[in-house]
Amino acid sequence: MSDDETRLLRSLRDEHAAPLWRYVVHLTGDRALADDIVQETLLRAWRRPSVLDQSQSSARVWLFTVARNLVIDDRRSARHRHELTVETLPDTADADRIDALLESWLVAEALAALTEEHRTVLVHVYYGGRSIAETAAELDIPPGTVKSRLHYGLRALRLALQEKGVTG
Incomplete structure (x- = not known):
């Protein structure tokens, strides 16, 4: 990667990472997932130098679209569908209620x-x-x-x- 591309990528990150992160948190409510999604989005931008050649508004649209698609992919994944979160774990299993x-x-x-x-x-x-x-x-x-x-x-x-x- 050339120095110009590195500068452009840093500029892209500096300008769009924070709004992109807020957008993903708004979509998911999960700050840790938002960190991962933003990182993956910027990694995909790095892998596609053509994104760096676009205008700032076009690059922003591309970044937000990629992030939204990553959120959708995460929601459709088997991990998300089969993962349940609870506030507190039960102390003991209640044999009578297991079937229910x-x-x-x-x-x-x-x-x-x-x-x-x-x-x-x-x-x-x-x-x-x-x-x-x-x-x-x-x-x-x-x-x-x-x-x-x-x-x-x-x-x-x-x-x-x-x-x-x-x-x-």
Whole structure:
């Protein structure tokens, strides 16, 4: 890498790293992940010298697009889908609740596989105990749409659970 390219890369980092980091923290809420994403984004810029030849605004757009795509890739990764965070660890395992806990995890994973619209309606009606009319009012959609999303959401949930080996 030439001295000019090194200067340009440093300039790119100095000008865009902090706003890029804030953007990724806004997307993820995770400061450590934001550090990793920004580092990977700048590494990709270093590997593509053509980015350095662009105008500052074009380079900024490129950097933010790459960072956003890295966040999306992280959210789609198996690590993210199967990783659960908790505030505190339980002291002892409760043998009577293990099956219920495993079932709730399966349902939570299956719900995560649904579209946001289906998941939202299912959560409002079944977990929130709301009626069709209450759900329609809260979500500002027609009651018929709530019924339709509920029907197709349950169907998709059943398929997602079957894919996870749950029968019945």
